[in-house]
Amino acid sequence: MRSERMERSVVVAPREEQIRIDGQIVEQVSTVGPEEGHAVRVTIIQGGRSKNGYVYDEAALRQIAQLIEGAQAYADHARSGEEQVNRSVRDVVGFYQDATYVAQGDGGRVDATLHIFEAADWLWSMIKEACDLGRPELIGLSIDIFGQWQLNEASKAKEITSVVQLNSCDVVTRPSAGGSFRRILHHDDTDNHDNHDKANYHMTLQGEYEHMTITPEKIEEATQGETTGEAIQAQAQTQQQQIEQQRREVERLLNEVHLQKANLLLERRLQESILPEAARSQVRQRLQGRLFEEQELEHEISSAQTLLAQLSRDGLIRGHGHEKTAISGMVTEAEKVQAAFDGMFGLDIDTGKVGNVRGFVSIHEAYSRVTGDSSLRAGISSGSHLGPIQVAESAPIGRVSEADTTTASFSYLLGTSMNKRLLKDYEAWPAEWQKFVSVIPIKDFKQQTRVRLGAFGSLPVVAEDTPYSTVTLTDSAATYVPQKRGNLVTISRETILNDDLQAIRQIPTKLAVAAAYTLAEFVYSFLSTNPVIYDTANLFTTGSPHNNLGAAALSTTAMQNGITAMREQSNYAGKRLGLRPRYLVVPPELEWTSMVVTKSAGVPGSPNNDINPMLGYVTPIVAPQLSSSTQWFLLGDPREVDTIEIGFVGGQVNPSLFIQDQPMVGLNFTQDAITYKIRHEYGGAVVDYRGIYRGI
Structure with a gap:
């Protein structure tokens, strides 16, 4: 099937008449059969100065023309640097060929033919419809390159000195110029388009119509310009080898950088894992010295852990001189x-x-x-x-x-199993308070001090030949003393004689529940009792000094006010921190209200079906230990802001069970009873009020 390319549509009239010429940046190649694919003639980039201040001269445009030849076309820019390197085949929509530099008065341009694959018929349909409707600005092209530039002090323009590598030339919805140091990304996320700015690389699929008067002399002048452009293009072919060598060198350097990043990731994850050194060496041998995805590394570590767990469980080792038959x-x-x-x-x-x-x-x-x-x-x-x-x-x-x-002995064996049962039941008990507190190990029962340093304000301007000013940091300290909690439990000879197994079975479970509930009460008491904290003020205050106490019942509006108050919290220098709450802590009486305000798509009770901004904003936590049925709390993530610290003596987070079974000592001698002791040692304090807010 015959195809025709419309480079210009010119109607010549007598000299005295005005002639209208429809200038098109992109010329569609029509009447192309399905077996031949689809093609459009596009302008890749316009020369001159862009809105972002980059200046592309003739040499830069010729380099781009060399690099664009044969390049793949993708739908949309890559979202990250890693994705840019490993683009998906599903994103490929075509390729470029017949790239050429075209000289013109406003700085020249680079044109090419974009062939669109049949698999991307959706894109071809979009291009045709946009052009037919007279809305070519709805779709366009945008390039992503590596290059070098230097600043022109006089014009403050960033002049492109070298274009080293073309990452991609993609079909986008908002093409415009943009960039950063050594990497210029031609893609703009704003909604503004300037079709009259020739220097913004507005590579749309069809330009605006222009009205101009043209004479036969002007037509001849344009034809001579095209001939000159072809001669310059032939001369530029001699630079292709040097440009290709530079591109290969950049690719080699990028590959080395990616390899170094992969090796650093490998060593960091191996050090963080619990694998023994022998297993780490095997994983290192399989991955070191090559590029790999992070998912592959995680799979290797997980497989090694699974294998070690299986070997530990089976206990069967063959080879290497460690043969065990049974x-x-x-x-x-x-x-x-x-x-x-x-x-x-x-x-x-x-x-x-x-x-x-x-x-x-x-x-x-x-x-x-x-x-x-x-x-x-x-x-x-x-x-x-x-x-x-x-x-x-x-x-x-x-x-x-x-x-x-x-x-x-009987008492030792019984105590060991009781301790296992206690720990299992203790760990199964809900401990959601761990989400919003910091858990740390402490060495002893001495007073623990957590110093809170102040903050620096904005850095002052230092005039020429004047010394820097000296500033000091103020600080405050939150303190607490850990305490020991526990009970004694006895098993008498009568219990064994009566064969009361049910009673003995309940002992570790009840001890575990008591320990877990006591610790939860200790943590939530900081919220419900409004204690005096390190700055001698109550934790929650309306207004100064803490401004973290509201007066409204739980609702979307009340939560928004609490979030705003937390966002406005500032450091010692008066700078706002912009903190965000992550958890909504409520008593059982407010459980369903918390679900409604955080999981409803619309504002509860709103007659206008307004969107609920609190949908999924925070995670509800229901705390039976809260004493008030109306109080609710917003708390930040302890990884982002300090809130409450809980310290466990010796790092022993779980309670411990001890046995006193000497036959000549204690109740074993006087009452024929074995004594078991449960002990739990910890303490805590509020270390920063800014990550905590209370409503009502």
């Missing part, structure tokens, strides 16, 4: 008995390690199996040795002393 041969009788105690408390038994072990069904059975005293004639004593568990129900219960079980 894992059951490595398990002691003490471990089997401990597993039976774990089963008695409903804990999971690792059958891959200890085999098929049945949990004890009664406390009496557990005591008899361990001590061999089926009638409890000897009372409760830690001196009794651990005997083996017999598989058959009719097996004898006689005591058997083995070298690896002589240190075990």
Whole structure:
């Protein structure tokens, strides 16, 4: 099928008449069959000075013409530098060819033919419709290049001295000039278009119509200009090898930078992982020295962790001189008995390690199996040795002393399983307060001091030959003393005789709940009691000094006022910090209200169906420990702003369970009872009020 290219549409009339010429930046190649694809003649860039102050002369335009030849065309610019390097094949819409520099009075331009693939028929349809409707400015071209420029002191213009690499020339909706040092991005996110500015690289698919008077002499002059342009184009071919060499050098340098970034990421993630050094070395050998995606690195680390976990669970190692034929041969009788105690408390038994072990069904059975005293004639004593568990129900219960079980006792085994049950129940208890507080380890019970340094104001201007002024920082300190909390729990001989397994099973669960609830009460008391903090003022005040106390019930409007108050919080120098709350803490009475105000698409109760700006803005946290049914709180992320600090002595976040089972000491001697002690040591304080707001 025949195709025609309309470079100009000129009608010649007598000299005295005005002649109208429709100047088109882009000429559509019409009557192209489906098998031939689609093509448009486009202007890649206009010479001269752009709105952003970059000046492209003839040499720069010729370099761009060399680089644009054969380049791929993409739909829209890449969103990031990484995506720019690895563009998706789904974004390719065509390619450029027949690129040429065209000399003209206003600085020249670069033209090329854009071939659009059949797979991008949606784009071709958009181009045709935009042109047919007389709205060519709705779509255009924008280039993304690497280059060098120097500042012209007289004109304050940034003159392009070298165009090193073309990243892409993309089809966009708002083409315009833009740029930054050494990397000029021709894409503008504003909605303003200036079709009359010849220097803004307005590479639209069709220009505006212009009215001008033209004579045969002017037509001849234009024809001579095109001939001159072709001669210059031929001369520019001699520079292609040098430009191509520069492009390859830039690509090599970019590849080295990306490789260095990949190696730094690899070492950082390996150091952060919990993998042993041998596993780290294997991951390092697979990835070091080549480019890789971050997802590939995470997959390698995860696979190594999964493999190590599987090996630890199976316990079977073959090769390297560590052959083990049966894992059951490595398990002691003490471990089997401990597993039976774990089963008695409903804990999971690792059958891959200890085999098929049945949990004890009664406390009496557990005591008899361990001590061999089926009638409890000897009372409760830690001196009794651990005997083996017999598989058959009719097996004898006689005591058997083995070298690896002589240190075990009934009280120790029972306490170990109770401690496991306690920790499991404690960790299962909701502790959402950890989202908005800072948890740190502390060494001892001494007073903890958290110094809050002041802030510098705006830097003053330093005049010529004058010294810099000296400023000092003010500070304040938040202090607290950690405390010890705990209880004693006894298991008597009567409990064992009565075989009250249900009572013993409840002990660790109830201790775990008590510890978790006590800690939650301690944290939420800072919010509900409005304590005096480090600056001798209450945590929440209306107006000065804290301005973080509202007087309205929970609603979208009240939350917006609270957010504004938090945004307006300032440092010691009076500079606003722009803090943002991340969590909405409410009592159970306000749970459903919090869901409505944070999850409704429209403003609740609004007759105009207004959009709810609080939709997903914060995460609700329901705290049963809050004493007021009307108070609600906004809190920031502790990674962005300090709020409340909770310090655990020795870094022991979980409570600890201890056993007192010496036969000649304490209740074991006087009352035939084993004593268990739970201990939890921590303290805390408000270290910064600016990340906390209370409503009503």
